[in-house]
Amino acid sequence: xxxxxxxxxxxxxxxxxxxxxxxxxxxxxxxxxxxxxxxxxxxxxxxxxxxxxxxxxxxxxxxxxxxxxxxxxxxxxxxxxxxxxxxxxxxxxxxxxxxxxxxxxxxxxxxxxxxxxxxxxxxxxxxxxxxxxxxxxxxxxxxxxxxxxxxxxxxxxxxxxxxxxxxxxxxxxxxxxxxxxxxxxxxxxxxxxxxxxxxxxxxxxxxxxxxxxxxxxxxxxxxxxxxxxxxxxxxxxxxxxxxxxxxxxxxxxxxxxxxxxxxxxxxxxxxxxxxxxxx
Numbered sequence: 001x002x003x004x005x006x007x008x009x010x011x012x013x014x015x016x017x018x019x020x021x022x023x024x025x026x027x028x029x030x031x032x033x034x035x036x037x038x039x040x041x042x043x044x045x046x047x048x049x050x051x052x053x054x055x056x057x058x059x060x061x062x063x064x065x066x067x068x069x070x071x072x073x074x075x076x077x078x079x080x081x082x083x084x085x086x087x088x089x090x091x092x093x094x095x096x097x098x099x100x101x102x103x104x105x106x107x108x109x110x111x112x113x114x115x116x117x118x119x120x121x122x123x124x125x126x127x128x129x130x131x132x133x134x135x136x137x138x139x140x141x142x143x144x145x146x147x148x149x150x151x152x153x154x155x156x157x158x159x160x161x162x163x164x165x166x167x168x169x170x171x172x173x174x175x176x177x178x179x180x181x182x183x184x185x186x187x188x189x190x191x192x193x194x195x196x197x198x199x200x201x202x203x204x205x206x207x208x209x210x211x212x213x214x215x216x217x218x219x220x221x222x223x224x225x226x227x228x229x230x231x232x233x234x235x236x237x238x239x240x241x242x243x244x245x246x247x248x249x250x251x252x253x254x255x256x257x258x259x260x261x262x263x264x265x266x267x268x269x270x271x272x273x274x275x276x277x278x279x
Contacts, residue, residue: 031095031096031126031127033095033096033100034095034127034129037093037095037100037101041091041093041100041101042131042139045139046139047131047139047140047141048138048139048140048141049140049141050130050131050132050140050141050142051142053074053075053076053132053140054072054073054074054130054132054140054141054142055071055072055073055074055142056070056071056072056128056129056130056142056143056144057070057071057072057073058070058071058128058144058146059146060144060145060146060147061146061147061149062122062146062147062149063149064149065121065122065123065148065149065151065153065154066121066154066157066160066240066241067119067120067121067240067241068119068120068121068122068146068240069117069118069119070092070102070117070118070119070120070128070130071115071116071117072090072092072114072115072116072117072130072132072142073114073115074087074090074113074114074115074130074132075112075113076112076113076134077112085112085134085135085136086107086109086110086111086112086134086135087107087111087112087113087114087132087133087134087135088106088107088133088134088135089104089105089106089107089132089133090104090105090107090114090116090130090131090132090133091103091104091105091129091130091131091132091133092104092118092120092128092129092130093128093129093130093131094120094121094122094123094126094127094128094129094238095126095127095128095129096123096124096125096126096127097120097121097122097123097126097155097238098123098155098201098203098237098238099236099237099238100238101236101238102118102120102235102236102238102239103118103120103233103234103235103236103238103239104233104234105231105232105233106229106231106232106233106234107229107230107231108224108228108229108230108231108232109228109229109230109250110135111250113188113248114247114248115190115247115248116231116245116246116247116248117244117245117246117247118239118243118244118245118246119239119240119243119244120238120239120240121154121155121201121237121238121239121240122146122148122154123153123154123155123156124148124153125145125146125147125148126145126146126148127143127144127145127146128143128144128145128146129141129142129143129144130142130143155201155203155237155238156201156203156204156205157204158204158213159198159199159200159204159241160241166196166198169196170196170197170198170267171195171196171197171261171267171269172195172196173193173194173195173196173259173261173269173271174192174193174194175191175192175193175257175259175271175273176191176192177189177190177191177275178190178191178192178246181275181276182251182275182276183276184251184253184276185251185252185253186250186251186252187250187251188248188249188250188251189248189249189250189251189275189276190246190247190248190249191246191247191248191249191257191275192244192245192246193221193223193244193245193246193247193259194242194243194244194245195218195221195242195243195244195261195269196242197218197241197242197243197261197263198216198241199216199217199218199235199237199239199240199241199242199243200213200214200215200216200217200237201215201217201237202214202215202216202237203237215237215264216263216264216265217235217236217237217239217263217264218235218239218243218261218262218263219234219235219236219262219263219264220232220233220234220235220261220262221233221235221243221245221259221260221261221262222259222260222261223247223249223257223258223259224257224258224259225249225251225252225254225256225257225258225275226252226253226254226256228252228254230247230249230257231245231247233245243261251275251276254275255274255275255276256272256273256274256275257272257273257275258270258271258272258273259271259273
């Protein structure tokens with residue numbers, strides 16, 4: 001016979017508080033998956049609380065789990081320890097997805113501020129994370145719980161649209177300034193880039209052949225102003241169909257932004273977009 005402790009109010013209260021916390025929007029609890037991700041993707045390195053430096057924004061219960069916007073706004077310079085440091089990389093992680101590391105952005109220049117938005121697939125309820133590495137090798141993290149809105153797991157859901165049309169448009173790019181276009185050098189500018197690509201996960205069953213559609217994902221996107229690197233993104237199947245990146249950059253006088261995208265079939269596409277007068 002199992003005996004219950006007579007005075008279990010404290011234990012009950014802790015359990016109740018934990019349950020309530022799990023239901024609060026934006027509250028992330030340590031997941032069972034995170035320790036393995038931490039060990040494999042970040043070699044178990046110490047990760048500090050990024051609050052005050054890293055702002056993560058994601059919908060608590062997204063309307064479409066196939067394309068969930070994740071936004072990271074990072075600012076260094078809050079204290080003396082930030083002097084001389086810059087942002088080296090920004091990683092987006094979705095704990096419970098088959099490929100948890102959605103994307104890693106390696107930033108060019110000596111950036112002390114970065115604001116990046118991309119869209120991810122959400123396979124089930126999960127903590128999502130932004131991990132920032134600074135130029136001195138330190139890691140900082142912000143995290144948030146994102147609920148699953150129901151329906152089919154997005155990594156096994158077929159791409160949206162007619163397959164023939166998707167194939168015909170693969171590699172087409174769109175680029176647009178967000179806000180005012182820069183008029184010269186040393187200005188903060190913002191842009192939105194998207195690539196037509198199914199980003200096949202390798203987990204979708206073809207209803208005709210009853211075979212899995214082979215994996216075909218966007219694995220790298222590189223943006224440059226002239227010869228200067230703006231960002232280089234390493235992607236995964238967790239990125240949504242038609243990968244999108246909205247980003248800010250510091251103008252250097254170049255008249256064009258050159259963007260090259262690669263996928264796992266060896267295809268590569270390059271476009272040059274005007275971003276303002278050189279000066």
